Amino acid sequence: HSNREMWFQDFLPPNMCPLYAKDNTFYGIMFDAGSTGTRIHIYTFVQKSPESLPELEGEIFESVKPGLSAYADQPEKGAESVKRLLDIAVDAVPPYLWKKTPVVLKATAGLRLLSEEKAQALLLEVKEVFEESPFLVPEDSVSIMDGSYEGILAWVTVNFLTGQLAGQNQHTVGILDLGGASTQITFLPRFEETLKETPKDFITSFDMFNGTYKLYTHSYLGFGLKAARLAILGALNVEAVDGQMFRSSCLPKQLEAEWHFGGVKYRYGGNREGETGFKPCYSEVLKVVKGKLHQPEEIRGSSFYAFSYYYDRAADTNLIDYEEGGVLEVRDFERKAKEVCDNMERYNSASPFLCMDLTYITILLKEGFGFRDNTVLQLTKKVNNIETSWTLGATFHLLQSLGITY
Numbered sequence: 461h462s463n464r465e466m467w468f469q470d471f472l473p474p475n476m477c478p479l480y481a482k483d484n485t486f487y488g489i490m491f492d493a494g495s496t497g498t499r500i501h502i503y504t505f506v507q508k509s510p511e512s513l514p515e516l517e518g519e520i521f522e523s524v525k526p527g528l529s530a531y532a533d534q535p536e537k538g539a540e541s542v543k544r545l546l547d548i549a550v551d552a553v554p555p556y557l558w559k560k561t562p563v564v565l566k567a568t569a570g571l572r573l574l575s576e577e578k579a580q581a582l583l584l585e586v587k588e589v590f591e592e593s594p595f596l597v598p599e600d601s602v603s604i605m606d607g608s609y610e611g612i613l614a615w616v617t618v619n620f621l622t623g624q625l626a627g628q629n630q631h632t633v634g635i636l637d638l639g640g641a642s643t644q645i646t647f648l649p650r651f652e653e654t655l656k657e658t659p660k661d662f663i664t665s666f667d668m669f670n671g672t673y674k675l676y677t678h679s680y681l682g683f684g685l686k687a688a689r690l691a692i693l694g695a696l697n698v699e700a701v702d703g704q705m706f707r708s709s710c711l712p713k714q715l716e717a718e719w720h721f722g723g724v725k726y727r728y729g730g731n732r733e734g735e736t737g738f739k740p741c742y743s744e745v746l747k748v749v750k751g752k753l754h755q756p757e758e759i760r761g762s763s764f765y766a767f768s769y770y771y772d773r774a775a776d777t778n779l780i781d782y783e784e785g786g787v788l789e790v791r792d793f794e795r796k797a798k799e800v801c802d803n804m805e806r807y808n809s810a811s812p813f814l815c816m817d818l819t820y821i822t823i824l825l826k827e828g829f830g831f832r833d834n835t836v837l838q839l840t841k842k843v844n845n846i847e848t849s850w851t852l853g854a855t856f857h858l859l860q861s862l863g864i865t866y
């Protein structure tokens with residue numbers, strides 16, 4: 461963009477700038493501080509009239525690992541990783557729009573699991589990075605997001621990108637997000653019954669684009685893929701993890717290794733003496749999931765969009781194409797779990813956790829949420845080349861609250 465800049469840009473107010481005079485272009489910068497990585501989404505919008513939805517022109521996306529929570533004891537270093545990503549936005553947004561472009565960071569389950577003190581120290585350092593940038597820094601620009609918003613905003617993203625939020629005939633789709641530390645389920649109930657039999661705190665009313673949506677949503681903290689690994693290994697909420705060896709029938713028999721998560725080091729390994737394979741693994745994982753999740757009757761027959769680790773593990777095992785995504789049934793995950801767990805040596809090089817992860821996904825879907833074997837899942841990473849992430853919904857919400865869009 462910058463080669464198109466001209467000398468008068470800096471002297472004329474944007475609405476008089478000849479280059480952009482007719483353009484109602486604006487930007488939004490949203491950081492996703494996830495448990496396994498930090499990502500920046502720089503969105504460009506055009507709004508042609510107050511009546512129509514803003515049009516999304518494009519997205520610049522970049523990410524770094526590990527996530528902020530890995531810097532629990534070095535908040536400055538954590539903020540540095542945010543600074544490096546923000547520099548991309550400085551180059552991407554035309555200077556005359558810097559002051560009008562809001563920058564926000566929302567942290568999810570990784571920071572929810574840290575102590576209040578450590579989480580706040582990290583957020584404070586990030587806030588300083590924002591204050592030193594040329595962008596618009598709204599109130600509450602750096603925060604830990606409420607789990608229910610994580611689901612709602614991802615639902616907004618997917619349904620906006622698939623065109624379901626415009627016009628009259630809305631056939632919205634439900635979404636499933638499997639993060640590292642938490643997992644979300646969100647859908648628009650069609651039956652009065654569902655609203656009646658659902659706990660009150662699972663239903664949230666939400667205003668967006670001149671409509672009100674009464675959504676079913678819940679975020680299960682500790683049920684993300686990586687947190688579930690710890691729960692399955694029995695390493696969750698254990699005081700002195702140091703030196704302890706956590707074993708599971710879901711891991712290759714001879715395996716012994718170390719794993720870092722949330723700033724803690726865990727030693728884990730296979731069942732040297734005991735059983736290994738799909739059957740024992742299934743009952744091991746079932747203990748972690750059974751009876752812990754609400755099962756809405758209505759979802760049994762409907763299809764859902766699934767992304768994040770649902771997508772990654774399906775792609776890792778060739779259930780879907782890594783670039784294109786694809787359509788699966790719940791039983792495909794189970795079939796693949798059996799295949800991997802009963803032939804662990806063959807899959808060991810991919811990831812020693814593959815059997816555990818696939819078994820967990822199977823059980824989460826079937827025994828956790830109560831999906832049927834033939835429930836259809838649409839696995840997507842991108843829709844029209846835009847990442848399916850809660851960040852787009854969050855940016856719409858932000859721009860609306862700042863009066864930048866309608």
Ligand SMILES: O=c1[nH]cnc2c1ncn2[C@@H]1O[C@H](COP(=O)(O)OP(=O)(O)O)[C@@H](O)[C@H]1O
Nearest residue numbers: 494495496568569639640641642768769847849
């Ligand atoms: O922009 C995105 N689009 C789609 N998936 C994403 C995006 N950013 C992260 N993910 C996926 O989210 C998963 C990691 O979860 P995350 O680190 O966000 O944990 P959390 O949600 O529990 O905090 C991975 O599967 C990763 O591929």
Ligand SMILES: [Ca+2]
Nearest residue numbers: 494568639640
């Ligand atoms: Ca996430």
